[in-house]
Amino acid sequence: MARLAAVLLALASLAIAAPSLSARQAITSLTSAQISVFKPYSFYAAAGYCSPASTLAWNCGVNCAGANPAFHPVASGGDGDGTQFWFVGVDQTLGTVIVSHQGTDSSKILPLVTDADFFLGSLDPTLFPGVSSSIEVHSGFRNEQAKTAPQILAAVKSALSKFGVKKVTMVGHSLGAALALIDSVYLPLHITGVTFQTIVYGLPRVGNQAFADHASIGNTVTHINNKEDVVPILPGRFLGFHHPTGEVHIQDSGAWDSCPGEDNTSNLCTTGDVGNIFEGKTGDHAGPYDGVRMSC
Ligand SMILES: *[C@@H]1O[C@H](CO)[C@@H](O)[C@H](O)[C@H]1NC(C)=O
Numbered sequence: 001m002a003r004l005a006a007v008l009l010a011l012a013s014l015a016i017a018a019p020s021l022s023a024r025q026a027i028t029s030l031t032s033a034q035i036s037v038f039k040p041y042s043f044y045a046a047a048g049y050c051s052p053a054s055t056l057a058w059n060c061g062v063n064c065a066g067a068n069p070a071f072h073p074v075a076s077g078g079d080g081d082g083t084q085f086w087f088v089g090v091d092q093t094l095g096t097v098i099v100s101h102q103g104t105d106s107s108k109i110l111p112l113v114t115d116a117d118f119f120l121g122s123l124d125p126t127l128f129p130g131v132s133s134s135i136e137v138h139s140g141f142r143n144e145q146a147k148t149a150p151q152i153l154a155a156v157k158s159a160l161s162k163f164g165v166k167k168v169t170m171v172g173h174s175l176g177a178a179l180a181l182i183d184s185v186y187l188p189l190h191i192t193g194v195t196f197q198t199i200v201y202g203l204p205r206v207g208n209q210a211f212a213d214h215a216s217i218g219n220t221v222t223h224i225n226n227k228e229d230v231v232p233i234l235p236g237r238f239l240g241f242h243h244p245t246g247e248v249h250i251q252d253s254g255a256w257d258s259c260p261g262e263d264n265t266s267n268l269c270t271t272g273d274v275g276n277i278f279e280g281k282t283g284d285h286a287g288p289y290d291g292v293r294m295s296c
Helices: 002-017 032-037 039-047 052-057 062-066 106-114 139-163 175-189 209-219
Strands: 071-077 086-091 096-101 120-122 136-138 167-173 195-201 221-226 247-250 256-259
Touching: 032 039, 039 062, 039 086, 039 096, 039 167, 039 195, 052 071, 052 086, 071 139, 086 139, 096 139, 096 175, 106 175, 120 139, 136 139, 136 209, 139 175, 167 175, 175 195, 175 209, 175 221, 209 221
Parallel strands: 096 167, 167 195, 195 221, 221 247
Antiparallel strands: 071 086, 086 096, 120 136, 247 256
């Protein structure tokens, strides 16, 4: 109970400190209590790299039962090759359904975000009914999200009805972060009466300005970037890509700074700090994020 109270208290103070849409918001550092709120979600994102058999049994080791022993798995899928791994389940301590997507290491994400074969395209109106065709996303991320969207939706609905929680949290790292961000637009179109939040790590740019604006509604997205990680500055803004609000940038000092606005160019935030692809470091992509490295 003490732990639950501490988490709730930390969440409440985080909500107060979270960036609002007000124009003159400063860049502020998170307290250690606010940073620690993210820890269970970081482990859920890391567990996205583990095989479906091990996330369904919740025996993947430190990232599974070691970090989040009260998790109830509901469904897992993907083959880690043509289709990224994913899992869905419930954390009753945090009071949320968890949807986690596998990421990729920097050798596989870099071709995806630098390859000119990919383009900005509209979302499939069958999966995204009513979403304006002016909202465009990276075609590779869009096609990957579409592969597992119906299975994940069914699993989230089943988890919500079985456990009676009222919140859905999407997590992921790298490519998994991009898939989680598209899920954050997709799932609310099909599920009502619950709240959604998205906590992702090493997020590349996923869509255009209209997509970033849409994903920023309600400030439900937090994307945490580690030091000089190059992935979050790709694909480039000159190609029409834009980040939503909610960046938290881990400085070289280890401070976690909350960056107001979309794609903030201050040199305390990733876009300003990692000026170009040559200044970026692929070695910072996997973390650590408050001690958590993004791999199984
Ligand atoms: C970036 O952050 C600064 C605070 O230092 C803020 O004044 C500015 O409006 C932000 N930029 C954007 C694009 O939101």
